[in-house]
Amino acid sequence: MFDYHVHSSFSADCPVPMEEMIEAAIQKGLTKICFTEHIDYDYPYEDFIFDFDKQQYTQKIKDMQQQYEGRIRIQKGVEIGVQPHILDQYKVLMDKETFDFIICSMHTVEKKGLHFGEFFENKTLEESYGIYYGELLYCVQNYKQFNILGHADLVKRYTKQHCDNPFHDELREIFKVIIPEGKGIELNTSGVRYGLSNGMPSDDILKLYKQSGGEIITLGSDAHKPDDIAFQFRESLQLLQSVGFDYITTFEEQRPEFHAISRLL
Numbered sequence: 001m002f003d004y005h006v007h008s009s010f011s012a013d014c015p016v017p018m019e020e021m022i023e024a025a026i027q028k029g030l031t032k033i034c035f036t037e038h039i040d041y042d043y044p045y046e047d048f049i050f051d052f053d054k055q056q057y058t059q060k061i062k063d064m065q066q067q068y069e070g071r072i073r074i075q076k077g078v079e080i081g082v083q084p085h086i087l088d089q090y091k092v093l094m095d096k097e098t099f100d101f102i103i104c105s106m107h108t109v110e111k112k113g114l115h116f117g118e119f120f121e122n123k124t125l126e127e128s129y130g131i132y133y134g135e136l137l138y139c140v141q142n143y144k145q146f147n148i149l150g151h152a153d154l155v156k157r158y159t160k161q162h163c164d165n166p167f168h169d170e171l172r173e174i175f176k177v178i179i180p181e182g183k184g185i186e187l188n189t190s191g192v193r194y195g196l197s198n199g200m201p202s203d204d205i206l207k208l209y210k211q212s213g214g215e216i217i218t219l220g221s222d223a224h225k226p227d228d229i230a231f232q233f234r235e236s237l238q239l240l241q242s243v244g245f246d247y248i249t250t251f252e253e254q255r256p257e258f259h260a261i262s263r264l265l
Contacts, residue, residue: 001264002032002250003230004101005079005150005188005220010037010057012048014224018064024226025072032073032250033229034101035061036220040081041089044113050081054097075252077101079150083108084135087143094145101251103186103220104143105150106136114158125163129155133170140177147251148218149178151188151200168208175212182256184216184249185209187240189232190223199236206243216249216256237261 003025008018018035025033037057040050061076068074078099080090083106094102109132112119120128132155140149152171156163178184191200201209209217219236223229240248240261247258 001028001030001230001233002034002219002248002259003030003221003223003233004034004077004218004250005036005103005186005222006033006229007037007222007224008035010035010052010060011224012038012050016225018060020226021223021229022064022068022072022074024229026068028230030072030230032075034075034077034251036077036079036101036103038079038081039093040107041086042083042108042111043081044108044111044118045116075100077103077251079103079105080146081105081107082139082143083111084138084142085111087139090143091145098253100253102146102254103148103150104139104146106132106139106154109135109155114155117158120159125159125161126165128159129163129165129167130170133167133174137170137174137177140174140183144181146183147254147256148184148186148216148249149174150186150220151191151222152185153201153205156202157191157194157196157200166204168204171205171208172212175209175214179212179214182216184214184218184256186218186220187236188220188222189236190221190228192232193228199232199239203239203243206240210244215245215247217245218250219248234265237265241265
């Protein structure tokens, strides 16, 4: 089994050394993990600097690959936090650096953070969702150096009320962009840990993605501590199978590899 969204102390919001995350993955029977450390340029909260030393990170991954050779495969990924005005900065980054796997996420909208709620002030829930998906569409239309969209409906995690509008039309437009380009989405299982009734995206969006022709889907715990690695993976595989997916995807040197769900259950 594979966890393709794992953080360590290279991410500003995670204090756990890489070794502890790897040991937990081995104990849970995983055969491969990908570290996807945060880079969020122009993040609005000064207490969190979401960037890291790329050379040091590359060397650490190499050291871990050597140390744990034969026990688990470890890959070098990144989770970038896109915003419309900083896409060129990520283009510069990706022209310089190499990663096995790139998650494109959006944690900041209108240059305001989702986490502490500033973005939602003086807006209706429907207005907030509309702006979020509008900026996400702009980003995937204008930035191409990524493999999958991370937790595509993350905006739901930071709202208390239910939004009656599922924004399927907006999501369908996003999928129309990424699917022909060979990009996919992830099922991020952390949604349940944060109080949602499901992972991210929700079941209806998984179905919409499949109906839109999407086949590339990764499974990630978004773990920031060892206990959360591979969280609810069996249930998530069963869900994906019920929606109609036959495979989950991993990436190596940004090339997709497909693994039959039936063989993982």
